[in-house]
Amino acid sequence: MSSSKPLSRFHQPISVPGRRLLAGLPLAFVSKKVSGGGHKSVNHDIPLIPFIDFLLCIVLFLLASFSASGELPIDKSVRLPSADNVEDMTQAPMIAVAGQMILVDGIPAGTTRPVKEANRMQKLDELFNILKGRREVFKQINPGKDFHGIAVLQVDREVEAVVVKSVFQTAALAGYPNVSFMVKNRGGGKKRG
Amino acid sequence: MAGIDTGGGHGGKRSLNQEIPLIPFIDFLLCLVSFLLMTAVWTQMSRINADARVPGPPDPDKELEEQKKDLTLHVEMRGEEKFQLVWKEGNTVRDTIDVPRKQVRLNGEDFSYPDLSQKITEQWGTTGSHRADSDLKRDQAVLHTDNTTKFEDIIAVIDSIYAPQRTIKLGGAEETISAFNVTFAVD
Numbered sequence: 001m002s003s004s005k006p007l008s009r010f011h012q013p014i015s016v017p018g019r020r021l022l023a024g025l026p027l028a029f030v031s032k033k034v035s036g037g038g039h040k041s042v043n044h045d046i047p048l049i050p051f052i053d054f055l056l057c058i059v060l061f062l063l064a065s066f067s068a069s070g071e072l073p074i075d076k077s078v079r080l081p082s083a084d085n086v087e088d089m090t091q092a093p094m095i096a097v098a099g100q101m102i103l104v105d106g107i108p109a110g111t112t113r114p115v116k117e118a119n120r121m122q123k124l125d126e127l128f129n130i131l132k133g134r135r136e137v138f139k140q141i142n143p144g145k146d147f148h149g150i151a152v153l154q155v156d157r158e159v160e161a162v163v164v165k166s167v168f169q170t171a172a173l174a175g176y177p178n179v180s181f182m183v184k185n186r187g188g189g190k191k192r193g
Numbered sequence: 194m195a196g197i198d199t200g201g202g203h204g205g206k207r208s209l210n211q212e213i214p215l216i217p218f219i220d221f222l223l224c225l226v227s228f229l230l231m232t233a234v235w236t237q238m239s240r241i242n243a244d245a246r247v248p249g250p251p252d253p254d255k256e257l258e259e260q261k262k263d264l265t266l267h268v269e270m271r272g273e274e275k276f277q278l279v280w281k282e283g284n285t286v287r288d289t290i291d292v293p294r295k296q297v298r299l300n301g302e303d304f305s306y307p308d309l310s311q312k313i314t315e316q317w318g319t320t321g322s323h324r325a326d327s328d329l330k331r332d333q334a335v336l337h338t339d340n341t342t343k344f345e346d347i348i349a350v351i352d353s354i355y356a357p358q359r360t361i362k363l364g365g366a367e368e369t370i371s372a373f374n375v376t377f378a379v380d
Contacts, residue, residue, distance in 0.1 A: 048215055055222040062229035081345040082303045085355035085371060086239035119340055121379070152240055155344050157302070162340035164347065165377050172245035180240035183348060186303065 131174035
């Protein structure tokens with residue numbers, strides 16, 4: 001490669017621009033076609049104003065249905081039952097019964113094993129202590145404010161009544177007498193606010 | 194593309210006409226649409242209420258002995274073949290109605306008891322204590338179930354109990370509420 005012969009223009013990294021095909025042609029046939037050339041013009045204006053109106057409508061609809069709180073956390077192992085005559089969800093401690101585990105807002109709060117072994121309704125001490133603690137924290141943070149006493153139960157559809165009643169009773173004893181069951185809305189009934 | 198023409202700019206002054214940058218505006222709107230679509234919550238979870246506060250607070254203006262006890266609807270779901278609706282005033286049974294336990298399958302694994310819903314609605318229409326628009330108190334229903342009943346069955350029955358609905362007037366505005374308030378029996 002040490003020959004004194006210069007490299008061809010195909011091997012040079014940067015070549016001097018040479019003559020180009022059609023460089024001097026006015027391309028009159030193209031301009032004639034584009035401008036119509038006696039036929040209908042192929043130019044089109046995009047109707048931007050209706051497009052912006054449409055986008056604004058979508059934005060307004062999505063903003064109206066926007067929920068800053070996001071989707072409610074549902075344990076994947078929990079299959080919820082569905083109902084027609086339902087109410088809107090509310091902000092409250094979420095007690096989930098998934099398998100044998102009991103969770104309060106994702107934090108373990110005991111198991112359902114003692115209830116199943118005894119096969120009778122009983123107070124669940126660990127759940128009771130956690131709920132009672134939350135109630136006391138609320139009262140300390142909001143002195144003089146009424147405590148709503150709402151708890152939402154997220155229970156699998158196959159769970160037995162003795163477990164449901166035990167969790168219900170424990171929540172009531174811990175100061176949450178207004179217990180709701182989380183369900184899927186079938187939409188057949190009238191949703192109450 | 195789009196502009197504001199104020200007609201100024203004559204006599205050597207700077208023109209006041211402005212071009213509105215539509216393309217960045219459309220880009221911004223598209224970004225906003227994308228963000229809102231991605232964060233949209235399409236599944237609607239709801240709740241079905243139960244209340245452990247039974248019975249309601251007594252009237253402070255009357256003596257406890259003088260106060261008439263409300264009729265309470267007890268829904269007995271321990272039978273294999275039928276539900277039993279029992280109207281009680283305190284411990285006194287006023288009426289007992291049997292409803293066949295006919296489960297109607299809906300889509301998938303869901304089901305309901307339409308006969309029970311219909312019968313409870315009829316019963317509340319004739320026997321319910323709190324039906325006036327101005328009456329904010331609800332009739333009380335007590336659910337009796339055995340320990341092995343599945344939760345989906347309990348929800349189907351509570352859903353039927355909530356079928357009768359009525360309107361109440363709250364400060365001039367009308368609101369639809371369920372006629373009953375449900376709780377569990379301790380037995």
